[in-house]
Amino acid sequence: MASSTFLLELGVEELPPGAIDSLAEALAEGLRRGLSDAEIDFGAIRAHATPRRLAVEILELADKQPDREVERRGPALAAAFKDGQPTKAAEGFARSCGVGVDELIHLETDKGTWLGYREQQQGEATTALLPGIADKAITALPVPKNMRWGASRIEFSRPVHWLVMLYGDAVVEAEILGLTASRTTYGHRFHAPEAIELAQADGYLATLEEAYVLADRHKRRERIREQVLAEAECQEAEAVIDEALLDEVSGLVEWPVALTGSFDERFLEVPPECLISSMKANQKYFHLLDSDGKLKPLFITVANIESRDPQQVIEGNERVIRPRLADAAFFYDTDRKTPLAERRDGLASVVFQQQLGTLADKADRSAVVARHIAERIGGDPLHAERAAQLAKCDLVTEMVLEFPELQGIMGCYYARQDGEPEAVARALYEQYLPRNAGDEIPQSQTGQAVALADRLDTLTGIFGIGQRPTGTKDPFALRRAAIAVLNILVKGELDLDLRELLSLAVEQHGELPKVEGLVDLVLDYMLERFRAWAQDEGMAVESYLAVRARPVTKPLDFARRMRAVHGFAARDEATALAAANKRVSNILAKQEHDGSTRVNPELLQEHAEQVLHQALAARREEVAPLFRAADYSAALDRLAALREPVDTFFDEVMVMAEEPAVRANRLALLADLQALFLEVADIAELQQ
Known part of the structure; x- marks a missing residue:
């Protein structure tokens, strides 16, 4: 199946800088979804945007849908024939399929047998489907606030001026937002205002770059970063690049040119945060620091034009920033008059x-x-x-x-x-x-x-x-x-x-x-x-659930317990002991045990239960100071040694003994085991 590159570009008046990236990604996603729904194969999708355009390149886009077999189901077999002859229902279904009744097939389902028909459906040409897919993708864009312009009833974030839709070297015939698709685009408003006829979809970015437009969002963003850092180096200063500001500036220009300006040193008497906020919020400037980390009376602005007289652009920005900083100084002086x-x-x-x-x-x-x-x-x-x-x-x-x-x-x-x-x-x-x-x-x-x-x-x-x-x-x-x-x-x-x-x-x-x-x-x-x-923190949710099962109300203690359980869960003994605790919990709940952990040693008849009782007593004495010190990780490490006596107990001892006193004593022994672990957490949750 043949394929080509598809290009869609929507030319607009200046978009809100904060919306450019999200609109570009949404347009790409809308096209991707539309093509996927139409079952058309495609390769990489690249979203581009500048203040004056939204564009998407789709590589290796197949020229048609794949052929597919379509199955249609008609009336149930019982209703399709009577006395061996086709009914009107069968004949009507056959006519709708364009065939005779004898060409229909039987479809077996779990609800019975039905008349059916299978046909090979030819895939539709991609160029015939693209207008509808593109229109739907553009209409669905998450535009913050629509507007109308002129006498038109069409609505969009900003007035639209041109529409490019190319599949390979051919224009896709379409009309969207009142615009007829063509191969005509435009470069930089001042450096290359003439119309540009795109020969084909491939080479879009290179063509625009020749016309002073960096349509690649990521490349434009990094170009700004490089220029700002280079300007700062010339001033023997450090540029502070706020990533959010960098995104915003990238959304304001098509051809970035970084320039350094200055302001009066007297403004440095104002707290630097005030000056920085004014420069960033009002003028979108990057500020500079000296080797000691102190604010320098300099700023870097990013122009959208490669001026023949850059000094004039710099002086214009200096004139604009001066009253802004004067306002900040005035606010500061005024505020200090009132404690x-x-x-x-x-x-x-x-x-x-x-x-x-x-x-x-x-x-x-x-x-x-x-x-x-x-x-x-x-x-x-x-x-x-x-x-x-x-x-x-x-x-x-x-x-x-x-x-x-x-x-x-x-x-x-x-x-x-x-x-x-x-x-x-x-x-x-x-x-x-x-x-x-x-x-x-x-x-x-x-x-x-x-x-x-x-x-x-x-x-x-x-x-x-x-x-x-x-x-x-x-x-x-x-x-x-x-x-x-x-x-x-x-x-x-x-x-x-x-x-x-x-x-x-x-x-x-x-x-x-x-x-x-x-x-x-x-x-x-x-x-x-x-x-x-x-x-x-990289912990499984079971670590949280194990601690949450306990009435822990100190967040510091809660976090320590979670870290301990997380570490314990990685031990070989954890799975067996978690399963044992889960089993203990089920036994005690089923028997409606009163919670007593008082064990009578004289009623311990089996060797395995005597060993477990002794092991619990030894471990309790060993971990008591660890619990008091909130060293739960070390405590669980010690308790891990209980795996063998616990496993042996369940292998060799019948908990539900016939004699009530022995049975109650064994339940108390299990409750004692559970209580020891519950000093940290309910590790039975690790079984989830």
Whole structure:
């Protein structure tokens, strides 16, 4: 079967930079799905995009569908013939198939025999199917917001101007979004504005590159990176390349040209984060650092034109950035005139959540919990209380109102300028850590106390008003808050009881409409996050289930137990002991055992049960100090030695002895075995 390359390109006015990649991938996926549904063979699919075009290349696309045998089922055999003669049902089915009744076949199914017909169906030409496939793929694009233009009723993200559809060297006849497909495309708006006639689908990228368009998204992105790094090297500086900013800039240009500009050194008196946020958010500039890691009064912009006078472009960007940085300096100077503590009253007018009060109310609640946590972890309770009271004050500053991403950062700067203790200032920044799963946790005890208190207040409050997250909605980012709490407690090695902390947080809310069972509800929700946490750490979910079966409410302890079970599961003895514990659990449940582990040695009749009893006593004495030290891995290593006496016991001893006292004693022996392992986890879950 012959094949050729297929090219689809949709020319548009400038697309939103943040949507370019997703639209390109969605277009490629839509074409892939359409071709697969049509059973047309194809090779690699490449998605391309620039601000002015979405394009997809499909290599080795077969020129037609494969021929296939089609089977049609008609009436049941009993209804198809009467007295050996075909009925009207049989004749009608034959006519619909274009054959005589004698050419029909019998189809055997589990529901009986039916009349049927098989025919060889010729595959349809790919070029005949492509218009419908392409139209469906374009119509299904996840466009954030459609628009109409001119007098047209057609809708798309931006006005569309041209459509290229080529199969090999032939134009695919199609009309989509009011555009007639052709072989005409366009290069760079300024460097190569003339129409370009594509001879064939192959060579698309090379042709556009000659016309000053880098349509390959990945190549354009890396070209920008290389240029920015080269510009920085010329300035003997280090360029800080934010990957999200790099993506955005790549979505703004077709022919990137990096240029270095400068700004007045006086702006360096402003905290660097303010200048960086202004340059990134407003102008999409990359900033530069000196050898000491300090911000240099330089920036790198990426132009979409190769200017004959680049200095003029640089000066234009310098003129634009100057008022932006002046605004940042003004916000900074204005904010410093009012101490953070005096902004505390302003939080009373900022609603956190209608049923949970204002940010001032939240600060009061968090302060109590933060103080308690600081006392428990050896921190300074007064510093924790003060930091919690000031934690949200920078939200009402001019700088944070303009650049929300600076919350916490500006609070730290302003607290230091106000003469607050360094522990308090640092905690204002650390309260938002970790921001995501891979981020660092607060390092200071005051920061840990405030970060935990703030999130616990949010979790208990939102659950307490009945707005727990669903699979699709989590407006208060409660999943992220729960994971952050676990990370701080585990990575910070804070031996705190989560139930106790949640109870204290709930008490601070006063009255909540859903307070009954609230602590257990939030606790279960938070501990459930350990399931994904375990998998992220490379553990099987059974390690989580084994610990979850126990009433463990200290996240640090929970994590230690999971790691121990994970390590134990890799031992040769694990499978046998897990199976034995599962068997013990089933026996005790079936016999409705009262849970007693008191064994009477005088009732141990068989040698195997005497050996197991002695082994349990020896191991219990050996692992007791390990349990107290929470060294669960070492404890399970010691308990692994029980495999042989346990196996022998089940091979040689009849648990359900006829004599009630002997039977009860053996059940107590098994309960003793189970209880010893349950000091760590229910390893029977490893049988799942």
